[in-house]
Amino acid sequence: MSEILIIDDEPDIRLLIDAILRDEGYTTRNAGTSDDAVAAFRDRKPSMVVLDVWLQNSPLDGIGILQIMKAEAPEVPVVMISGHGTIEMAVNAIQFGAYDFIEKPFKSDRLLLIIQRALEAAKLASENAELRLRVGANSELTGSSAAITGLRHAIEKVAPTGSRVLLSGAAGAGKEVVARMIHAQSKRADGPFVVLNCAILAPERVEVELFGTEAGADPNAQPRRAGVLERAHGGTLLLDEIADMPLETQGKIVRVLQDQSFERIGGSTRVKVDLRIIASSARDLQAAIAAGRFRQDLYYRLAVVPLRVPSLRERREDIPELAALFLKRAAETSGLPPRVLSSEALAALQVHDWPGNVRQLRNVMDWLMIMHPGEAGEAFRADHLPGEIGAHAPRALAIDPLADIMALPLREARDVFETQYLQAQLLRFGGNISRTANFVGMERSALHRKLKQLGIGAEDRAGSA
Numbered sequence: 192m193s194e195i196l197i198i199d200d201e202p203d204i205r206l207l208i209d210a211i212l213r214d215e216g217y218t219t220r221n222a223g224t225s226d227d228a229v230a231a232f233r234d235r236k237p238s239m240v241v242l243d244v245w246l247q248n249s250p251l252d253g254i255g256i257l258q259i260m261k262a263e264a265p266e267v268p269v270v271m272i273s274g275h276g277t278i279e280m281a282v283n284a285i286q287f288g289a290y291d292f293i294e295k296p297f298k299s300d301r302l303l304l305i306i307q308r309a310l311e312a313a314k315l316a317s318e319n320a321e322l323r324l325r326v327g328a329n330s331e332l333t334g335s336s337a338a339i340t341g342l343r344h345a346i347e348k349v350a351p352t353g354s355r356v357l358l359s360g361a362a363g364a365g366k367e368v369v370a371r372m373i374h375a376q377s378k379r380a381d382g383p384f385v386v387l388n389c390a391i392l393a394p395e396r397v398e399v400e401l402f403g404t405e406a407g408a409d410p411n412a413q414p415r416r417a418g419v420l421e422r423a424h425g426g427t428l429l430l431d432e433i434a435d436m437p438l439e440t441q442g443k444i445v446r447v448l449q450d451q452s453f454e455r456i457g458g459s460t461r462v463k464v465d466l467r468i469i470a471s472s473a474r475d476l477q478a479a480i481a482a483g484r485f486r487q488d489l490y491y492r493l494a495v496v497p498l499r500v501p502s503l504r505e506r507r508e509d510i511p512e513l514a515a516l517f518l519k520r521a522a523e524t525s526g527l528p529p530r531v532l533s534s535e536a537l538a539a540l541q542v543h544d545w546p547g548n549v550r551q552l553r554n555v556m557d558w559l560m561i562m563h564p565g566e567a568g569e570a571f572r573a574d575h576l577p578g579e580i581g582a583h584a585p586r587a588l589a590i591d592p593l594a595d596i597m598a599l600p601l602r603e604a605r606d607v608f609e610t611q612y613l614q615a616q617l618l619r620f621g622g623n624i625s626r627t628a629n630f631v632g633m634e635r636s637a638l639h640r641k642l643k644q645l646g647i648g649a650e651d652r653a654g655s656a
């Protein structure tokens with residue numbers, strides 16, 4: 192619950208404000224002089240401050256206290272209280288960073304409204320600051336496969352242009368990471384990055400979250416709630432899983448895209464916003480259009496630049512790098528000793544199909560750290576992996592015991608071994624001959640000849656991709 196520091200030299204006013212706020216469920220602290228006020232503020236930062244502009248018998252007046260507070264904790268909102276003769280000082284206080292002011296005598300609901308708004312504005316500012324931090328932390332695309340390198344180049348090109356982007360790709364493939372990168376590399380990088388996930392919201396909530404609410408023109412009515420369109424002002428809004436947006440809302444978004452303005456729910460004024468919209472979808476939007484579930488005009492407005500984020504099984508070469516990154520992160524956040532993967536475990540990860548993509552790989556690395564604790568640098572083995580992943584390892588990678596190599600002459604035994612070995616390696620490298628050749632230590636052309644000789648066809652090379 193929010194704690195409010197009340198500063199006024201008149202005990203009656205102090206007690207009155209205190210009683211109003213406590214009635215509403217806020218916790219309060221009081222101070223009657225500037226010394227007490229600054230000490231209380233330094234002691235523990237309150238959620239907000241109500242401050243009289245004029246304090247008698249104090250070394251500092253309200254503006255002096257305000258300046259100290261804004262220098263030490265600018266995020267704490269301060270609402271000034273002014274008497275008849277001090278209105279000018281109160282207006283002045285706004286220039287020094289006060290959130291708003293209220294004139295004595297005041298009605299309690301007016302005071303409460305201003306306080307609610309100040310607290311809401313502070314919350315929004317801190318959420319945006321937090322989001323910006325998260326942008327910095329999670330806006331890297333790890334991987335050196337051709338698919339990821341190509342995507343990174345496309346991002347570099349499109350990010351500074353400010354144009355709308357439609358991201359397609361399976362769940363967990365990294366669409367949000369790509370959206371964050373586009374934002375971070377754009378001219379809006381200092382603005383907020385806000386995500387609205389249309390799939391997890393009930394259809395009737397989508398518009399409230401998008402447009403926010405306003406209880407009409409009455410200034411004393413319930414304060415409005417800012418929607419994501421407003422919160423993303425000056426920055427980027429990611430509309431995640433856009434295919435799940437109700438048809439009616441899709442029509443309203445078309446209008447927002449047309450004139451960059453909208454009406455809050457229950458309100459009548461048009462709010463102008465300046466934002467870049469990125470949309471993403473794991474589902475096939477063309478199919479949704481054909482089925483009448485997605486508006487074609489919205490599609491064309493969003494898909495100015497379509498970008499596809501490849502699934503993890505299309506870029507198995509990136510698995511070692513990604514797995515190492517997630518193990519390192521897991522060690523850092525958990526405080527557990529850093530670990531590595533045995534080459535056998537790594538190969539098992541590389542032949543797995545990863546229906547949950549990069550997110551699933553990250554979860555498996557977290558799971559390993561918790562389920563199989565060990566010393567720093569100790570390797571996880573294939574049999575440490577979760578059943579459904581480890582189980583494929585021997586079949587895909589080891590020599591099939593049923594082949595009964597010992598019953599065969601050397602030449603045939605060698606063919607069986609080479610066939611199974613090369614099939615497994617091709618699978619690991621997504622059927623890419625150059626990378627497989629590089630890894631097994633053969634010339635590309637020699638590997639081609641070998642595959643032909645062993646009768647390993649194109650269907651094997653494509654692996655399970």
Ligand SMILES: Nc1ncnc2c1ncn2[C@@H]1O[C@H](COP(=O)(O)OP(=O)(O)OP(=O)(O)O)[C@@H](O)[C@H]1O
Nearest residue numbers: 329331332333361362363364365366367368549550
């Ligand atoms: N190339 C990458 N490098 C590093 N981390 C990645 C990469 N791709 C994805 N991740 C991580 O994988 C997880 C899932 O990524 P993200 O949320 O971007 O996927 P998504 O495609 O938006 O999924 P969904 O559609 O389910 O929301 C995140 O933790 C993200 O940080």
